[in-house]
Amino acid sequence: MNAHQRSTCCSIAPPDLLGRLAVTGNAKEREAAVRALATSAAIRSQRAVMGRLNRQLNLNIGQLVGFAVTPERRLTIYDNQTNGRTFLPGVRARDWGQPAVADDAVNQAYDGSSATYEFYRDVMQRNSLDGAGLELVSSVHYGVAFDNAFWDGSQMVYGDGSGRIFQVGGLTRSLDVIAHELTHGVTELTAGLVYSKQSGALNESFSDVFGSLVKQYSLKQGAADADWLIGAGILVPQLGTALRSMSKPGTAYSGDRQPGHMDDYVDLPDNNDPRNDNGGVHINSGIPNRAFYLAATALGGFAWEKAGRIWYTVLTTRLRPNTQFDEAAQATVDVAGRLFSATEQAAVEGAWKEVGVLS
Incomplete structure (x- = not known):
């Protein structure tokens, strides 16, 4: 691959911040930063491949990974139960239209995804990320004290934060973080801006x-x-x-x-x-x-x-x-x-x- 084709991962944590903490932070910061960087590197290829397939083959993400594209299911939240990416999406924790559950992270991811969906629908007249009603899938409790959140080319993934870089529970509390990451899906499926x-x-x-x-x-x-x-x-x-x-x-x-x-x-x-x-x-x-x-x-x-x-x-x-x-x-x-x-x-x-x- 050339520089413009190289696989990337769009995550909310600035890599330069993580890189600096991995080198110059205290022992706890270094450990958390290295863990976040390693996990981000592991999911780069999937995200790049998904975006290219969607644009080049005119497929939607739901067709590629088996998520629903139906008016009945706008979003679903899964619990990754502190496992790594091979466990994605995890165990279904809250389905579309269901009431709040006991897990704050599940409810926050649900509310943030719903607010983003409604903004694009009501303000920009766009039917979900792909314009065709794609179900918004999210997994919470990813990894162990993982300091990042990212769009992996097919779904949203949230770590819990370690309390060393990100506050524990902070990544699902922030609506603009959720909307930021979901918008990477819109960009993949429209402009396809090369991540360089x-x-x-x-x-x-x-x-x-x-x-x-x-x-x-x-x-x-x-x-x-x-x-x-x-x-x-x-x-x-x-x-x-x-x-x-x-x-x-x-x-x-x-x-x-x-x-x-x-x-x-x-x-x-x-x-x-x-x-x-x-x-x-x-x-x-x-x-x-x-x-x-x-x-x-x-x-x-x-x-x-x-x-x-x-x-x-x-x-x-x-x-x-x-x-x-x-x-x-x-x-x-x-x-x-x-x-x-x-x-x-x-x-x-x-x-x-x-x-x-x-x-």
Whole structure:
């Protein structure tokens, strides 16, 4: 495989953070980080293969793995019972339409998946991730004190957190984390953005955008009132307040390297070193993240109504696997003019100019 075909795994924990803790953290942090990195590496191939099969063969994920695509079952939550990936999805813990159970993680995964499904249905008129009613499958209690959550190409998987990197139970509590990871499924089945360098940073940024929008929609928050944080309160306090800040990239946690302007773009190799983050996909996503924040706040009101509609249209109709920042930016400008007016178009263009992508 060449660099653009190499298999990847989109997980919520920034690999550069895990890589740094694996080298420089205390003994407990090192142990937790190494465990998270090893497990993430083990599921890379499956995710890449699933995405390519879906796009190239025009199949849906449900056909490939046997999950339902029916109006009767929107989602199902399984308990992985602290086992590894060979046990996925695990034991069925809560079916669609069933009442809450005693397990908080099961209920949180259920509620977060449902909220994401309803956002895409009601706001973007998209019928689940594939547009055809795909059942959203989730497994909780994955691994032992596993510090990550990820979309593996067919379903969501949540660890419990170790209390050394992520707070115990934090990964299923965070609605924007759930929506972020599920949006990787939308991206796989539409733009197919290659998970490397700028296209990979766009992949991460679109997930942050819609993760934040799902949270804002659930809270009925306007753009001016949102915190624009991804994963607020899920890291242990000594590491930081969140995984990313869309309004102030580089301020979310200790060692956060996200830039908010192209002048500070971090040019990293995509060489399988987790500290280099697939060429900086979680790092340089700060630039398009801030552009969206600037556009949304300039447009005002509810961010999903205008800025979100523009970004969704671009993601699902205008991007190619190797799209770069400037191409994505110009596409949002064009779509803003087509969907709305010159006023919205100017706001979007101004946002990209402010972060140095357009001139």
